Amino acid sequence: MSAFTLNDLITIMRRCAGELDEVQLTGDIADVPFQDLGYDSLALLEATGWIAREYAVSLPDDVVTSIETPAELVAFVNEKLDRAA
Amino acid sequence: MSIAAITGVGVVAPNGLGTAEYWSATLNGTSGIDRITRFDASSYPVQLAGEVSGFAAEAHLPSRLLPQTDHMTRMALVAADWALADAAVQPGEMPEFDMGVVTASASGGFEFGQRELENLWGRGPEYVSAYQSFAWFYAVNTGQISIRNGMRGPSGVLVSEQAGGLDALAHARRHLRKGTRLVLTGGVDSSLCPWGLTAQIPSGLLSRSTERGRAYLPFDAAAQGYVPGEGGAILVMEELEIAKAGCDRPIYGVLAGYASTFDPPPRSGRQPRLRRAIELALSDAGVVADDVDAVFADGAGVAELDRVEAAAISAVFGPYGVPVTVPKSMTGRLFSGGAALDVVAALLSIRDGVLPPTVGTGRPAPEYQLDLVTGAARPGTVRTVLVLARGYGGFNSAVVLTAPQV
Amino acid sequence: MSPSRSYQAGGRRVVITGIGVIAPGGIGAKRFWELITSGQTATRSITFFDPTPYRSRIAAECDFVPEQHGLSPQELRRMDRAAQFAVVSAREAIADSGIEPEQLPADRTGVSIGSAVGCTMSLEREYAVVSDGGRRWLVDHSYGVPALYDYLVPSSLAREVAWVAGAEGPATVVSAGCTSGLDAVGYAVDLIREGSADVMIAGATDAPISPITVACFDAIKATSPRNDDPQHASRPFDKSRNGFVLGEGAAVLVVEEFDRARRRGAHIYAEIKGFASRCNAYHMTGLRPDGREMAEAITAALAEAKLDRTEVDYVNAHGSGTKQNDRHETAAVKRSLGHHARTIPMSSIKSMIGHSLGAIGAIEIAACALAVEYGVVPPTANLHTPDPECDLDYVPITAREQRVDVALTVGSGFGGFQSAMVLTGSGVRS
Known part of the structure; x- marks a missing residue:
């Protein structure tokens, strides 16, 4: 079981960057690019900063530009967590 | 222009x-x-x-x-x-x-x-x-x-x-x-x-x-x-x-005049510059003191500052020469928001022909020689208003608003 | 008719007659000019506090000892470092202008000081005291120092300069983020043109090198983490650039109505011919790649100056050294100056003195005025391998002797603000 789930990410995104009125963070959004969900690089910086602190993982500087979708970010964080474990 | x-x-x-x-x-x-x-x-x-x-x-x-x-x-x-x-x-x-x-x-x-x-x-x-x-x-x-x-x-x-x-x-x-x-x-x-x-x-x-x-x-x-x-x-x-x-859109009024000045340092022996800001703003608006129907004062509520402001108003308009009001007595001082809100109040006074009261103050200190609107709103024709705002440290600004020309 | 109306009809012109600068690497306009034309850099590891926990641990700090500049203990207690910079620079500018302070016409002298973050250093220091190091939300007011309200509202910066100059005309602080310096001087130009003042003590100051500022730029990865090589960390337009280097400093100018300056036989550095600002209305920290707003600001400033784009001899770039900015700006300059952009030098002095937020715009105006004065274009230091998308002549490494009659300086800041100013020398007089 993953230590970091899509639901965890959605909760964090809501908290860090709100939710767009026209985009509901429900259903199958795992592969929808962050940009299409209305989250810009600033929102991702806030969210990845949160994840780095709360999950005690170190994320590289370019994570917000190299990762495009929630699924990719979840996988990336889990990989980091596995490696740290 | x-x-x-x-x-x-x-x-x-x-x-x-x-x-x-x-x-x-x-x-x-x-x-x-x-x-x-x-x-x-x-x-x-x-x-x-x-x-x-x-x-x-x-x-x-x-x-x-x-x-x-x-x-x-x-x-x-x-x-x-x-x-x-x-x-x-x-x-x-x-x-x-x-x-x-x-x-x-x-x-x-x-x-x-x-x-x-x-x-x-x-x-x-x-x-x-x-x-x-x-x-x-x-x-x-x-x-x-x-x-x-x-x-x-x-x-x-x-x-x-x-x-x-x-x-x-x-x-x-x-x-x-x-x-x-x-x-x-x-x-x-x-x-x-x-x-x-x-x-x-x-x-x-x-x-x-x-x-x-x-x-x-x-x-x-x-x-x-x-x-x-x-x-x-x-x-x-x-x-x-x-x-x-824009057809039937309302026009609240016109920003007809403005000026700002800065006070000399305390204990310099030089005069405060609020009066000059008022005079320059009237001149910029092309109006004279007699044209002004009301003053929305800065009204610091601090004796030393009130005295300077009252003196400037009296010097330009004469003792008891113009109705003065401080609606911010109902909101407190809002820093950068205060004067903008006063401008709105002044424009609404022009629209409705009524001056809002200054609350709290029962009667202004007699030495100020001000016709302060207290107790209740005061109806009357309001076509030209002077709004004053003073910033901590010596900033004086004055704006003249006039009724929209028909 | 009111003074402002009659003056406006006269087409009043505005010139720079005095310059005062505090910049990393040296105090005073002379030392500043020597540094930025030598190509030396003043960026280093942060010494003001222990930077160990931070991502970016580099800054361009000023070695500024206020007591050496005649500030009294009482003034030091009252003034934030940014205010100290402003006051010392203002005194230098007034002395440089040849005006005895008592000869400044009080009612006709105004003050316009730019600052992006005001008295943030003192605010943070005092916050740490009243909050017991961040442990109390209900901070202990009884530890509040007397000057705390001066730090809260940075109009105190304009007050301090007004007191130095004996100014009793219009005074304000202009705080438009990283375009504050340009906007503050642009504001001063407006006031002189419209007749509200004859002399403006105008410029900008910022002293942001404190933990909160370093941390907030860390959080968005805007500053360079080249911590093992601080002298070469500010690399505008270079392929290897990775963020800006935080700086501090001030520049204050005596900005004067032309006829007045001429009558008193003043030395005129340059005329300020045009200024404009635009917003990108896009993002608080992001830039549209096409650079359209900055291009609009440049075009509008040139139009106000009644100059053709082909007359520009030098562009003082914003050139912060972030990936995004340098490409954006290159696009904006190409868009506004067309083919001419490829034929003229464009350099970033932030490569040497870092990015002092709101102050830098005024410091860069000073650099342009001095470039016009001396016929030298300062270089972009640390530019060895240009980014292929940054393909203009950025004057790498070494200064260039070249006549500058028309200088353009631009700025870009959080909030989406883009500003441009055009200065001319005596060769271009309308």
Whole structure:
């Protein structure tokens, strides 16, 4: 079981960057690019900063530009967590 | 030369959300000053403030904006929305480089800043928000308002404490004169968090009274300081001919004159410069003292400052020479938002032919020789109004508003 | 008719007659000019506090000892470092202008001081005291120092300068983020043109090198983490650039109505011919790649100056050294100056003195005025391998002797603000 789930990410995104009125963070959004969900690089910086602190993982500087979708970010964080474990 | 007309106003005030609620409360003498509720202020020597109550940002703004904005920016964005709606302007239908934004600021997003300072000092640098780099700074309202409304023309952010609200309006007028069609302008401020209140206390100008009706008494012999408040107003300013072409849209009035001066240092033996600001503003407006129907005074509620202001008013208009009022006695002083809100009140006085009262002050100190509007609103023809604002440290600004020419 | 109306009809011209600068690497306009034309850099590891926990641990700090500049203990207690910079620079500028302070016409002299973050250093220091190191939300007001309200509302910066100059005309602080310096001087130009003042003490100051500012730029990864090589960390337009280097400093100018300056036989550095600002209305920290707003500001400033784009001899770039900015700006300059952009030098002095937020715009105006004065274009240091998308002549490494009659300086800041100013030398007089 993953230590970091899509639901965890959605909760964090809501908290860090709100939710767009026209985009509901429900259903199958795992592969929808962050940009299409209305989250810009600033929102991702806030969210990845949160994840780095709360999950005690170190994320590289370019994570917000190299990762495009929630699924990719979840996988990336889990990989980091596995490696740290 | 172009004439600067005000065609829309948006108000977020301690005694009323929205223009109608604010104006009705203000004419009735209803004060928004009360005990501080946002935090437990019982350990502070200042316990009263003009807090904006009932403002639910999430009811007015997309949730996307909330994590990145301080309380005062949220209020400014909503005031801007209301002002545009009032002016019946759809920014999306205008050329984006023809619209600009000029706001005044005094302390930035201070509550946001306190939270991030606490994160940094109490927990560590990695806890500081990605939004801190702009959410607290003085330029944030101009930036956020321009983004929300797609306004890409000239901008500006002025900081001259309470005088800044008038300086912003005057700078907006400069942009109109250079060809910008519409400028959103004014000021909204708040630093009513524990750190903000703590930073205000050393000015020595805050009232320590806990009696809400007697805490802030402009021009009263018993004046003992002012009550801090939050909120302000955003106005839509357009070139008069363009505004007139907008068919049946209301025109509140015209920013006809403006001037600002700066006082010499204390103990220099030189005279304060408020009187000169008044005279220059009248001259800029092409009016004389007799033309002025009312003065919306700065009304610091501090004896030394009240005396200087009263002397300047009497010197220009003569003793008891013009009705004077201080509606901010019902809101407290709103820093960069105060003068912008006074301008709205003055424009509504022109519209409705009535001057709002100064509350608290029963009778002004006789030595001031002021015809202060107290007790109840005073009806009468109001076509030309002088609004004064003075910023801590010596900033004096004066604006002359006139009724829209028919 | 009111003074402002009659003056406006007269087409009043505005010139720079005095310059005062505090910049990393040296105090005073002379030392500043020597540094930026030598190509030396003043960026280093942060010494003001222990930077160990931070991502970016580099800054361009000023070695400024206020007591050496005649500030009294009382003034030091009252003034934030940014205010101290402003006051010392203002005194230098007034002395440089040849005006005896008592000869300044009080009512006709105004003040316009830019600052992005005001008195943030003092605010943070005092916050740490009243909050017991960030442990109390309900901070202890009894530890609040007397000057705390001066720090809260940075209009105190304009007050301090007004007192130095004896100015009793219009005074304000202009705080438009990183375009504050340009906007403050642009504001001063407006006031002189419209007749509200004859002399403006105008410029900008910022002293942001404190933990909260370093942390907030860390959070958005805007500053350079090249911590093992601080002298070469500010690399505008270079392929290897990775963020800006935080700086501090001030520049204050004596900005004067032309006829007045001429009558008193003043030395004129340059005329300020045009200024404009635009917003991107796009993002608080992001830039549209096409650079259209900055291009609009440049075009509007040139139009106000009544100059053709082909007359520009030098562009002083914003050139912060972030990936995004340098490409944006290159696009904006190409868009506004067309083919001419490829034929003229464009350099970033931030490569040497870092990015002092609101102050830098005024410091860069000073650099342009001095470039016009001396016929030398300062270089972009640390530019060895240009980014292929940054393909203009950025004057790498070494200064260039070249006549500069028309200089353009641009700025870009959070909030989406873009500003441009045009200065001319005596060769271009309308």
